Amino acid sequence: MKKKISGGLVHELPTDLINALTETKEITDLWENLTPIARNEFICWVEDAKQEKTRSKRIKRTVEELLDGQKRPCCWAGCIHRTDKKPSKWQQNVLIDKKKRKQASTS
Numbered sequence: 001m002k003k004k005i006s007g008g009l010v011h012e013l014p015t016d017l018i019n020a021l022t023e024t025k026e027i028t029d030l031w032e033n034l035t036p037i038a039r040n041e042f043i044c045w046v047e048d049a050k051q052e053k054t055r056s057k058r059i060k061r062t063v064e065e066l067l068d069g070q071k072r073p074c075c076w077a078g079c080i081h082r083t084d085k086k087p088s089k090w091q092q093n094v095l096i097d098k099k100k101r102k103q104a105s106t107s
Contacts (some may be wrong), residue, residue, distance in 0.1 A: 001084055005018055005021055005022060005028060005031060005032070006031070006032055006036070006039060007036075007039065007040075007043065008036055008037070008039040008040025008041070008042075008043045008044070009036045009037050009039075009040040010044070011040055011043040011047060012043075013043060014043070014046070014047065014058060015044075016055070016056075017043065017059055017062065019062070020059045020062065020063050021063070023061075023063070026067070027063055027066060027067070030066040030067065031066060034066075034071060035071075037101055038071050038072055041072045041073055042062050042072070045058055045062075045073040046058045046059055046062060047097055058073075061073070061074075090096055
């Protein structure tokens, strides 16, 4: 049985991510040394994947980025599910309201 491992601020850890994070003590320790907010960002990033292939890649990258010393997922706008802070204007428009960018006219 795998060791109990901490989740995030809002998100619970999914089983596939738990399996990757408990492969070695080094990876588990790196994960446990993150803040709950930082862990939450990685979990949300993985959970946000639309396709299983993307999800698998993100889980692999999570482990790689932890081993590289990163504290948050690279190129991630942030979790929109947090209740302790208001989403940024960009997050609200693009990720929550799904507003499309206005196209420049080609006249």
